[in-house]
Amino acid sequence: MSYFFIENIMDHYKNPRNMKEIKDANSVFGDSNPTCGDTVKIFLKVNEGKIDDIGFQGHGCALSMASSSLLTEMAKGSELQEALKITENDLMKELGITELGPNRIKCIALPVKTLKMAIIQYLSKANHAGGGT
């Protein structure tokens, strides 16, 4: 079934969750898909190894925006190490999509990749700041 008729996707697309900038975020990472111009920026507020708050801003097709929105819901409150494990397949399952062509999988991969980079960026900063940990 086309994603157009999957309620969950259209709901996330039309009413995105956590679509916000977090002013005092401790990691912000943005990326884009050069072929279609989709952009996603993720804001993380991390506290004791857990994602206390997460926000995203972005621009793109229904799939990329719905998956960004859903991803923030999945990641919120979870341990960084758990959030790092979220894959495109997990997102597809949550969204209710059974298959996606190679051209469209990129739309879902973008937020997944962006979240990973935001976490890795946070961890490497924390390592440096922590001095010796």
Add this chain to the structure above:
Amino acid sequence: MIEDLNSIRSDFPIFEFNPKLVYMDSAATSQRPKKVIDKVAEVYTQYNSNVHRGIYSMAEKVTEEYEDARKEIAAFLGTSAEELIFTKNTTESLNLVAYMLLPKLKNGVITITELEHHSNILPWRKVASLANAEIKTVAVDQEGKINEADFEKKISGTSVFSFAHVSNVAGTTLNAKKMIRTAKAEGAITVVDGAQAAPHIKLNLHDMGADFYALSGHKMLGPTGIGILYGNKKLLEDLEPPFSGGEMVKEVHAEGQEWNDVPWKFEPGTPNFAGAIGFGEAVKYLEKIGMGDIELYEKKLGRALVEELTKIDGLEYIGPMENRASLLSFKLRGYHPHDIAAFLDTRSIAVRSGFHCAQPLHEKFGFFDGSARASLYFYNNMEEIESLARALKELVKL
């Protein structure tokens, strides 16, 4: 007149295999008639052997078919056969001519237009950096038509002028003959990207006066992997081949060699002979229908496309209202182009979405997410345009 569209459509097996398909992505690649598919199979099943090599009868046969295809295409384009170089596509043709002209570009000026496909921008950027040449870009107006004053200004002092005959995004057709005359008066060598013109317009390249003309077989019923670079004979004889190897040389000695005659000196290695022979068959098919008739019929399609789609609330498009090619690049307020294409796919309508390899042009018109593009060929009909409009109206209501 194209009267019996049903009989034309039945020549294309894809429509039999996909009876519901509304194919509107012919600017990316066209469909192919059975005759062309069969011809390629004939080469491989009946006389497959390498061209210009063996002296046994099968090798003679394949060489004859290959060179006959070149003659067929030459007649179709209004050139002589020795002026046609087989390449793999327009992109390779444009790269080849850019490298052929490299020695003439030192500290020179290359002029292109804002309508160009990436394939007519990047090869020039590459040789410009090697030759320390400058690139100038002729502006287009709000309708995607050439800004004449800017053209007059930028063409002066140009060494090479390269432009798209028909824009694959705006659907503008340029007055090639007139622009070439102006450019030549300034001493420029002229190169035309004919990828979107050759499939749709009756051409006579000698009359047009272009020095080089590039096109792709796969956009005009031919097989994939075969293209043409036309070059004026005098220039081809003078220019050095940028690439070398077998096939393109007459004599090779321990020291020194003599290049082959034109056009073969620009065709190193085993060519895509099955593709070339299939392309010859495609051109025969187009001749049978008649390019004049195709042009007339597609004008109607282009007009209907604009008329029907502009009735849709929130739809914006790039390019002129009148006199346009039978393609339309558009966006719909509130919908990303990928979502438009994905929705149309649920109605078996195939359109392309994205930047169509012309990102600067989209940015100029404020289409930062790209566009959805419906591009038609003579096998499309009015009912299909109505289906497209109906589906878009459905999407807007969703």
